Structures are given as C-alpha cells and as structure tokens.
Amino acid sequence: MSNSAEATNVVSAAKPFGLQLGAVGYAIANLAVIQFGSFVVWRIFVDPQVGMFKFYPQPFGAYLFWAILAIVFIGFNCGMYGFSSLSQPIGGIVATVATLVIGFAVPMLLIFGYGALDPAFSAKGYAGHGAAGLIVLIGFYGFGVVANSMDGWPWTDAGLKQPMSGIAQLFTGFFLTFIGYIVLIYPNMASWTAPDRVMMSLPTAIGWFYSVITVWLTTVLILDLWPYSMFRTRAGRAMAAFFGNIILGTGLYFILLALLKNVLIPADAVAKIGPAINLWPAQLGVWIVNVLLFWALCCGNTPTTLGPAANRAARFVITWGVGIAAFVVYMKWFAVSVLHEAEIVPGFGGDPLTWVDLLNLVLLIFVVYFGSYGLVKKSS
Structure with a gap:
C-alpha cells in the first residue's frame, strides 16, 4: 500500500461520524432533532386531543420530571461514570435506559408503595403523581447545584474521585432535597396541615423556588459563575452560590411576577388564574431555563x-430575550393550536412546565448522553 493510500485511510478512520456542520448549522440541527423528538413523544403519549394515550398532565408529568432528575444523577453528579467509556450510540442508549428505569421506578415506589401509607402520595386522583413530581422541583436544585455551582464541594476538596465523589454528592443532594421538600412542599399536601400552618402556599413555593433555579442556571451556564466566581476558594464560591441563588432568586421572583401580571399575561387571564398567578414565574422561568441549556450546550x-463582562451581558440579553419571546409565542399560539392544550382565555393558554420540561429531557438525552450523535460541529 502506498504512503498516500495509508494517509487517506488514516484520515478516513479519524473522521468523526455524522453530518459535518458549521456552528450555526450545528445549533439549528440540534434544535430540529430536539423539537422533532419532543413532538413525537407528545403526539404519542401526551396530546390531550389526538395523542394515542393522552397521559396529560398526569401520570406523564411525574415520570417526565423524575427522568430529568435521573439525568442530573447520571450526567452531572456521577459525571457519566461507567457510561462515558462506552462507544456511541451504545453509551447513550444504555444511559437512556437507566434514566427511564429510574424515572419510572422511583415515583412508582412512592405512589404505589409509600402512597398506601400516606394519602398525600396516593394514586387516587393522581394526587401522588403531583406530590412525587414536586420532589423534582426541589431536587433539581438540591442535586444539581452540588455538581456544578459548588463543584462537588466539600467532597472534591476531600480528594474524592468518581464514583465515590458522585455517591457523596447524591447523599448531599438527598439531604438538601429532603429538607427543602419537607419545609416548602409537603405541608401543603399533608392531611394533618392547614393553609395557615404552611410557610408559603404551594403556588408561591413553586414560583419562588423555580426563580431560584432560574438564577442558578443563569449564573452557572452563561455568566461563568459570576458573581460567585469573585470568591477565591472553592468553599467560598460554593457557599456564595448556594445562598446567593436563593437571595437573588427571591428578588427575581417578584420581578417576574410583576412582568407576568402587567405585561405578558392578559388582564382577563390574570383574573381567571387568581391566586395561582404566584406559580407563574415557574411557567416563564422554565422557558428561560430551556434557552439557557440550549445556548450553553448547543450554541x-x-x-x-x-471581554468577560461583554460576553456575559450579551449572553444574558440573548438567552433571556429569546426565553421570554418563546413564552409569549407558546402561550398565544403554540400551546393551544399545535399541542392542543386548554385555553385559559381566548387567545391565551397552555401549561409550559409539561411541554418545556419534555424539551429539556430530550435536549439533555440527545446532547449529554448521545453527544449529539450524528451531528459534528466543524472546528473553527
């Protein structure tokens, strides 16, 4: 074999599998795959009018949310340990199967096991599905913030490596999630409580805590962990991030609530939603989070x-602007006309948490588990 032929074979073998695309084409192709995959799942399992099974909003929601939390366990706390050593697409398939097993098994144990003892988790009327799903609201932050904003502290400083670092993070995340759920969520559903005996109403707890999540992912994904990066030690950054997200998230909650009431939601819809309007910072926040994830992972x-400050400012304006615009398009057209969700008032309707978390699930599976298999971004 000639030297030129050998060189050609080496180049051919080294060439990655998939469609070779520039940065813009790569982002658009990822977006197309995510949207198409999510829409197929919606049409089969969710769509309340034409879906094959019509599992909307429950029981689909509970299993969807737990599948997302399973991705946090596998992809972020454990750093894809054991899965990253497998070639694609086998690694992605195995990780997805593991995610689906966890996503179904945990809520089923809570609902059909523990639910026999606690009415809050009973399968009757899908009450338990809602209670189980709301664990993920707290857990998404409780487990996720340990992996990224806190960089695995204190376990990384103790010298732990995977898989022990991941196991330690899971224990930390469980503790944080348990405390948050018991304080914020569970008293709103337990049979022994009353409205005047809870820290905050369930809509307020959901809206406020998702505002904390929105701040967390904004800082860690597009702001380079600023302002917490100003702390020089890992411990300082970790503690500043954990509590800073809560403080800034509280301020963001009131900002988003005012924006929703006075600008983004029609007055007649605000009146019809009533006190549940306090939940809606989560409905807007989930769209912003989706754009944050897509921008960081696909763009x-x-x-x-x-410059660092200009990079952060530009990313913030782009991602938050697109997220708010997506919320408006969804509520005023896409949710009702395409997904067949119910109107709240004429020309305005839908429940973003279900559809957008489905987008987030498909995005994370395709990009984190499969590495956007079949798509290759050309190096600049």
Missing part, C-alpha cells in the same frame, strides 16, 4: 470573543 455559549 457554544457564544459570544466568547468579547
């Missing part, structure tokens, strides 16, 4: 060539 977190 290279552009821009990256400006």
Whole structure:
C-alpha cells in the first residue's frame, strides 16, 4: 500500500461520524432533532386531543420530571461514570435506559408503595403523581447545584474521585432535597396541615423556588459563575452560590411576577388564574431555563470573543430575550393550536412546565448522553 493510500485511510478512520456542520448549522440541527423528538413523544403519549394515550398532565408529568432528575444523577453528579467509556450510540442508549428505569421506578415506589401509607402520595386522583413530581422541583436544585455551582464541594476538596465523589454528592443532594421538600412542599399536601400552618402556599413555593433555579442556571451556564466566581476558594464560591441563588432568586421572583401580571399575561387571564398567578414565574422561568441549556450546550455559549463582562451581558440579553419571546409565542399560539392544550382565555393558554420540561429531557438525552450523535460541529 502506498504512503498516500495509508494517509487517506488514516484520515478516513479519524473522521468523526455524522453530518459535518458549521456552528450555526450545528445549533439549528440540534434544535430540529430536539423539537422533532419532543413532538413525537407528545403526539404519542401526551396530546390531550389526538395523542394515542393522552397521559396529560398526569401520570406523564411525574415520570417526565423524575427522568430529568435521573439525568442530573447520571450526567452531572456521577459525571457519566461507567457510561462515558462506552462507544456511541451504545453509551447513550444504555444511559437512556437507566434514566427511564429510574424515572419510572422511583415515583412508582412512592405512589404505589409509600402512597398506601400516606394519602398525600396516593394514586387516587393522581394526587401522588403531583406530590412525587414536586420532589423534582426541589431536587433539581438540591442535586444539581452540588455538581456544578459548588463543584462537588466539600467532597472534591476531600480528594474524592468518581464514583465515590458522585455517591457523596447524591447523599448531599438527598439531604438538601429532603429538607427543602419537607419545609416548602409537603405541608401543603399533608392531611394533618392547614393553609395557615404552611410557610408559603404551594403556588408561591413553586414560583419562588423555580426563580431560584432560574438564577442558578443563569449564573452557572452563561455568566461563568459570576458573581460567585469573585470568591477565591472553592468553599467560598460554593457557599456564595448556594445562598446567593436563593437571595437573588427571591428578588427575581417578584420581578417576574410583576412582568407576568402587567405585561405578558392578559388582564382577563390574570383574573381567571387568581391566586395561582404566584406559580407563574415557574411557567416563564422554565422557558428561560430551556434557552439557557440550549445556548450553553448547543450554541457554544457564544459570544466568547468579547471581554468577560461583554460576553456575559450579551449572553444574558440573548438567552433571556429569546426565553421570554418563546413564552409569549407558546402561550398565544403554540400551546393551544399545535399541542392542543386548554385555553385559559381566548387567545391565551397552555401549561409550559409539561411541554418545556419534555424539551429539556430530550435536549439533555440527545446532547449529554448521545453527544449529539450524528451531528459534528466543524472546528473553527
């Protein structure tokens, strides 16, 4: 074999599998796969009018939310340990199967096991599905913030490596999630409580805590962990991030609530929603979070060539602007006309938490588990 032929074979073998795309094409292709995959799942399992099974909003929601939390366990706390050593698409398939097993097994144990003892988790009327799903609201932050904003502290400083670091993070996340759920969520559903005996109403707890999540992912995904990065030690950054997200999230909750009441939601819809309007920062926040994830994972977190402050400001304006615009398009057209969700008032309707978390699930599976298999971003 000639040297030129050998060189050709080496180049051919080294060439990654998939469609070779520039940065813009790569992002668009990822978006198309995520939207198409999510829509197929919606049409089969969820769509309340034409779906094959019509599992809307429950029991689909509980299993959907737990599948997302399973991705946090596998992909972030445990760093894909054991799965990353497998070639694609086998690694992605095995990780997805593990995620679906966890996503179904845990809520089923809670609902059909523990639910026999506690009416709050009973399968009757899908009450338990709601209670189990809300664990994920707290757990998404409780487990996720340990993995990224806190960089695995204190276990990383103790010298732990995977898989022990991941196991330690899971124990920490469980503790944080348990405390948050018992304090914020469970008293609103337990049979022994009353409205005047809870820290905050369930809609307020959901809306406020999702505002904390929105701040957390904004800082860690597009702001380079700023302002917490100003702390020099890992412990300082970890503690500043954990409590800073809560403080800033509280301020964001009131900002989003005012924006929703006075700008984004029609007055007649605000009146019809009533006190449940306090939940709606979560409905807007989940769209912002979806764009944050997509921008960081599929768009290279552009821009990256400006100064640090300018990079962060540009990313913030782009992602939050697109997230708010997506919320408006969804509520005023897509939810009712395409997904067949119910109107709240004429020309305005839908429940973003279900559809957008489905987008987030498909996005994380395709990008984190499969590495956007079949799509290759050309190096600049």
